[in-house]
Amino acid sequence: MKIFPVMRPLRTQKSRENFSDIYFKASGLPIPDNYLHDPNNIVLGIHWNQELIGGFILGKSSHLRTIELFAKEDKHELLYKQLQDKGLFTEICCFWIKKEVRTKTALNFFIWLSMAYALKRYATAHIVFGTCSRSLARLYAVTSKVKFLSQDFINRKPTFIFWGKQRYAISGISEIVFYKLKRVLKIVKKSNSLVNI
Numbered sequence: 665m666k667i668f669p670v671m672r673p674l675r676t677q678k679s680r681e682n683f684s685d686i687y688f689k690a691s692g693l694p695i696p697d698n699y700l701h702d703p704n705n706i707v708l709g710i711h712w713n714q715e716l717i718g719g720f721i722l723g724k725s726s727h728l729r730t731i732e733l734f735a736k737e738d739k740h741e742l743l744y745k746q747l748q749d750k751g752l753f754t755e756i757c758c759f760w761i762k763k764e765v766r767t768k769t770a771l772n773f774f775i776w777l778s779m780a781y782a783l784k785r786y787a788t789a790h791i792v793f794g795t796c797s798r799s800l801a802r803l804y805a806v807t808s809k810v811k812f813l814s815q816d817f818i819n820r821k822p823t824f825i826f827w828g829k830q831r832y833a834i835s836g837i838s839e840i841v842f843y844k845l846k847r848v849l850k851i852v853k854k855s856n857s858l859v860n861i
Contacts, residue, residue, distance in 0.1 A: 669712040669771060674719070680707050681838055683719055683758075690760045695721075699729055699757075706786055710775050712765075718775045720759040722786050729753045730846035734794035734823035735816050743814055747792060754830070776841050778842065783833035794825040801826075806843045809836030819861065830848040 684695045695814050699705065702725055707764060708718040721861070730745050747753050756779070765771050783791060795801050801824040804810050810830035814825040830834060 667713060669710055669717070669774050670781065671708055671710050674707040676707045679702065679709070680832065682716065683709055684709055684718060686762075687719075687758050690763070691758075693733070695760075696764050697756055698808075699723070699725075706782075707776075710778055712771060717765045717771065718759075718761040720779060720782075721757045722782060723755040723757050724788065727753050727759050728753070728792060728848055730792050730794040730825060734818065734825050735814050736818065739814065739816065743825070746789070747811065750790050750827070753790045753827070754783070755790050756783070756791060756793040759793075769845070772844070773841050776837055776844075779842075780834045780837035783830055783837075787830045787833065789830050790827060791830055792825065792827045793851060794823060796821040797821045801842070803840060807836040807839040809839065843848040 674683055680700050684700050688694050692839070700707070700722075706722040706724070707719070708722065709716050710718065728744070728747075731740055735743055759779070761772065761775055765775075781858040793804070795804070796818070801822075804824075804826050805812070810826045810828045812824070813827050814823075815824045
C-alpha cells in the first residue's frame with residue numbers, strides 16, 4: 665500500500681549516516697562527520713513508502729559549509745563579513761532529491777514545499793545556500809526573494825551562493841514551484857501537440 669510522503673528530522677547516528685551515504689552517491693560531495701553530527705544542525709529527510717527519497721540540512725553553526733564549498737578561500741573572510749553584517753544565518757545545505765523522484769511532479773513539489781515549511785519553522789532571520797549546478801542556480805534566481813551573493817569557479821565547476829530572508833521562504837519557494845509547474849505543463853502541452861500531428 666502506498667502512503668503519503670513525510671518529512672521528519674533524522675536524529676540518530678544511523679539515520680544521519682544513511683542520509684550522508686545517499687547524498688554522497690547523488691552529489692559526489694562527502695559530508696564531514698563534524699558537520700553531519702553537529703547538534704546545532706538539523707538534518708531533515710523526506711520518506712515515501714519507507715524509503716528516504718530526499719532531504720537537506722539546516723546548518724546553524726558559525727562555520728558555513730556553503731562558503732567553504734562554493735567560494736575560493738581568499739573570498740571567505742569577505743563573504744563571512746557581508747553575511748555577519750545582516751545578522752544570524754541558517755544555511756540550506758546538502759539538498760538532494762532521488763533521481764527517480766525528480767520526474768514525479770507531485771513528490772518533487774512536496775519536497776520543495778517541505779523545505780519552505782522547515783525554513784519557516786526552524787530557520788533564523790536570514791538564509792544562505794549555494795550550488796555548483798548552473799540549472800539549479802537559474803532555478804534559484806527565478807524568485808525575486810533571493811539575492812545573489814557570490815559566483816566562483818572551483819574544481820572546474822561554476823559555483824553560486826545566494827541569500828534571502830526567512831520571512832520570504834514560503835513565497836520564494838512557491839515561486840520556484842510554480843515556475844517548475846509551468847515548465848512541466850509546457851512540456852506536456854508540446855508533447856500532446858506532437859502526438860496530434
